[in-house]
Amino acid sequence: MIPLLDLKAHYAALRPEIEPAVLSVLASGNYVLGEQVQQFERDFAAYCGTRHAIAVNSGTSALHLALLAAGVGPGDEVITSPLTFVATASAIVYAGAQPVFVDVDPETLTLDPKRLEEAVTRRTKAIIPVHLHGQMADMGPILDRASHSHLHVIEDACQAHGAEYGGQRAGSMGVSGCFSFYPGKNLGACGEGGLVVTNDDRQMEIMRMLRDWGQEQRYHHALKGFNYRMDAVQGAILRVKLAHLEEWIAARRARAADYDRLLSGIPHLRLPVEAPGRRHVYHVYAVRTPERDDLRRHLEREGIQTGLHYPIPVHLQKAFRDLGYAEGDFPVAEAACREVLSLPIYPELAADQVENVAEAIMRDVYA
Incomplete structure (x- = not known):
């Protein structure tokens, strides 16, 4: 796993x-x-x-x-x-x-x-x-x-x-x-x-x-x-x-670059973007796909854990209904909550494990 x-x-x-x-x-x-x-x-x-x-x-x-x-x-x-x-x-x-x-x-x-x-x-x-x-x-x-x-x-x-x-x-x-x-x-x-x-x-x-x-x-x-x-x-x-944070950031960025290379060009899969002039430290490596839930189930069957950051935007959470917002008020955030899937990423993650994740995603997309 x-x-x-x-x-x-x-x-x-x-x-x-x-x-x-x-x-x-x-x-x-x-x-x-x-x-x-x-x-x-x-x-x-x-x-x-x-x-x-x-x-x-x-x-x-x-x-x-x-x-x-x-x-x-x-x-x-x-x-x-x-x-x-x-x-x-x-x-x-x-x-x-x-x-x-x-x-x-x-x-x-x-x-x-x-x-x-x-x-x-x-x-x-x-x-x-x-x-x-x-x-x-x-x-x-x-x-x-x-x-x-x-x-x-x-x-x-x-x-x-x-x-x-x-x-x-x-x-x-x-x-x-x-x-x-x-x-x-x-x-x-x-x-x-x-x-x-x-x-x-x-x-x-x-x-x-x-x-x-x-x-x-x-x-x-x-x-x-x-x-x-x-x-x-x-x-x-x-x-x-x-004292180790900078080396861990370098490791996360290296694994994110591996994901970028391996997953680039896959249909209907959007990769995270590092905006110009910013350093992304990849607390989360979040891809986006309309088939998010199907892909998540497939990866689980393949022994790969994923996360959802986040499945429901705050304005649609039951606890914040009193603010008066409704579905459709923030369409970009709402679409992201339906599509975002977080892949494994942490400093100890090996390059061959990233390859295994990418291969599993391709098996699902091209099945």
Whole structure:
């Protein structure tokens, strides 16, 4: 079997580094935040090219704190993509604001800047572009439109660790950038984790307080905060893993290039596009086909796992019916949800395994 993701192989390769790091935390007796998390924050901020990083317990918490630090609250609207995991919209709701969706670009499936104008109202406070599948949204025109209306841009970079736009790293272009370290991410913890990067000193201070019960110092609560702290064990593990992220990105890009070469020209199969001036880090290698469900069943019979990122757009999810959207409102995103199929891709995936996947796809298409 070829899995969609192989976390056991991932751990086995790093075991000699991870286990001593974890044991050092256990021996220290300092299990929440602390030096390991602080050092990881410094390392990750340097990697992204930002001044600050605030480590938290999940990517959802990162989005929530970034919105609150930007002053988003009840009565505000936040524009984002309907083609994302529900956490993006949920964080907006947690802040008391209303998600407003715009459709995605048909090539990259990221937020379409040309559609922003129709969505901006006097209540709009922020834009959250989602860097989908490992590729950044078209940040230039998004930032230009935001600047025109004095809107905050908060990057949802939860799938885009190390992705680039014009040489700038994901998370470094907006007022803040939010990351998830869920185990399956390109940089994944052994459990839950998240982080916000920013260059804004005041927003950094607010987020540091909010993640730890709003404390300025112990038992002095300046804000109504949350328990969003990162565990020290996860900080230590992520420090180890961050040192390998660039080699893992290179491996993912190599396997994606193999897929591109082997699958090019197959009828009714659209391959992912790396837009000019961007570095795609291939968190997901998502092909598109009208026969998606048939192809998925065929690959399962062939012993190849696949994924759906995502089968239902957020505006059509039962939980978000109250927003008042209907089928047909965002046709590009809706079509993608019917057609997108994620193929196996991870740093440990071998070139011959990619060949096996491609051969299985061709057996189905040309049967």
